[in-house]
Amino acid sequence: MRLVIDKQEIRFLDLTWSGSKYNAARQVSFTYPSKIGYAISPGSILTLHEGNRTLFEGIVFSKQISNKSHEMNVVAYDRLIYFLKSEGSYNFKTTTVGNVIKKVAADVGVPVGSIADSETSIKLDSMISMNLYEVILQAYREVKNKTKIVYMPVINGGKLSIIKAGETVSDFSLENGINLLDSSFGESIENVKNxxxxxxxxxxxxxxxxxxxxxxxxxxxxxxxxxxxxxxxxxxxSLLHGMDLEASVEALGNINCISGKAVTVLDPTTKLKGLFYIDEDTHYWNRGQHTMSLQLNFKNMVDDEL
Structure with a gap:
């Protein structure tokens, strides 16, 4: 695992890489000994690499030093943070979803990558002082009504892309006694609308x-x-909502297990068996060991957002 900030390779003590359907921007936080004189400040460009693969590219938002531990803590977000923290006003009327994405991205200076079903025609009401991430979601709700496919915005290579959600992590499963460290399962009617x-x-x-x-x-x-x-x-x-079936697991890390994807779980103890969608993921690196915590659901809950 390599962490680079403005061309400096950082020797971190521990690092967390995380994402959630509830908070679209992926995040990296890490600590390093404060006595090391790295040049890091808000706005610095941070990249995280595993082998030849870039897992994360984002912007440092904060750093904080601890007098007790003599450690510096740094937090960075990917470029979806600009959409979450910005507003705009639009009157698209009838257009393509690709035009919507390009316009919104241009307003915050984020380059655009691949856009799923970009030529789909949609009709949107006027939007005044609307959160830019909500503009994206609203556009893709209209697309979903036509295609019945669930989509999600992601940052790939520093660019905004819209992908089809729910892709299964290939050639991988979480199994008791192999890579599954702990799991839990629960049922809840907290969010029922019947x-x-x-x-x-x-x-x-x-x-x-x-x-x-x-x-x-x-x-x-x-x-x-x-x-x-x-x-x-x-x-x-579409407003009806049944009982939520939720599960969480602790496991040895796999960088492909991130929110928006699906993973197979086999655990006889909690009777978790089958394909689950990842709502939230948190990956930890400490002393060279990679573990992860996943919040799972029985259906593609990204659908609640789009």
Whole structure:
């Protein structure tokens, strides 16, 4: 593992590389002895390499020294952070999703790489003071409605790319007794919505849709207001949400196991068996050892964002 900042190769003590569907920008944080005089400041370019592969390219956002440990802690994010921390106003009307991505990226000076289904025609309402990452998500929600494919924004080689989510980590599985160190499994109804009222523009009920668990869990109700040109039942059903099935694992590290991908797990103890989607990943390097923590889900939960 090589860490480079502005052409300086950094000898770090420990390093964490992480990502999550809940916080799109991937992050690197690391420590090094503060007595070493590395030239690092906010805005420095940081790259992380494994062999010939560049895992991360981003910008240093903060550094902090500890008097007790005599260590410097540095945090960097990839360029998706610019979309998360910026706003814009647009009136795209009918255009292609590729045009939307190029325009939004140009506004924050981020180059564009490959854009999945870039020629798909979409229609967007006017957007005023909208978060730029939300603009991207909104554009790809429209694409998903046509293609039924889930997409996710990523930074590859310093460029914004839009890829199809849920790709399985090939030729790899997490197995008890081999590379799986620990695992847990849980069920939760915290986010259940199993009844959606359909109302008109005056709030009058004009219909409803129902989901699972009404007799078992009780009623968790939401409301959908009819929209012109949209099928009310279809839109209301999209708001239904069943029981969440979640799992987490601790394992020996594999750099291909990152949020947005899927991995096979085989653990008889917790009865985790099958294909799981990675919601969050945290990779640790300490004294040459690479381990990882993965938050998993039974379905492609990137779909909740797009």
């Amino acid at each position: 009844k959606i009222l359909i109302v008109d523009d005056k709030g009058n009920r004009v219909g409803e849709v129902k989901g699972d668990g009404l007799s078992q869990w009780g009623t968790f109700q939401g409301v959908y207001q009819k929209e012109e040109g949209k099928n009310s039942n279809t839109e209301a059903k």
